Amino acid sequence: MGPRGDDASLPPRAVRKNSTVIMAANQIKHNKTPSANEARQVPKAVRMRVSDLLADAREAILEHNGQEYRLRITANGKLILTK
Numbered sequence: 001m002g003p004r005g006d007d008a009s010l011p012p013r014a015v016r017k018n019s020t021v022i023m024a025a026n027q028i029k030h031n032k033t034p035s036a037n038e039a040r041q042v043p044k045a046v047r048m049r050v051s052d053l054l055a056d057a058r059e060a061i062l063e064h065n066g067q068e069y070r071l072r073i074t075a076n077g078k079l080i081l082t083k
Contacts, residue, residue: 054071
């Protein structure tokens with residue numbers, strides 16, 4: 001309530017109901033919180049040449065979270081990643 005005990009201090013279109021102020025949804029201004037992607041800075045992908053990764057081999061074993069993955073070059077020159 002306003003200093004005089006009325007609702008003069010309420011924003012326009014606000015309604016007092018049981019000492020709770022209810023406002024129209026379009027009247028509420030929210031501070032924009034950053035999304036999950038905006039909040040954490042995602043580093044750019046690392047770019048590597050497969051020839052640098054494999055050297056003279058046709059297969060590499062990559063470790064991720066305790067698991068081994070094989071990256072190999074097929075006879076047709078394509079890459080296959082298998083677990």
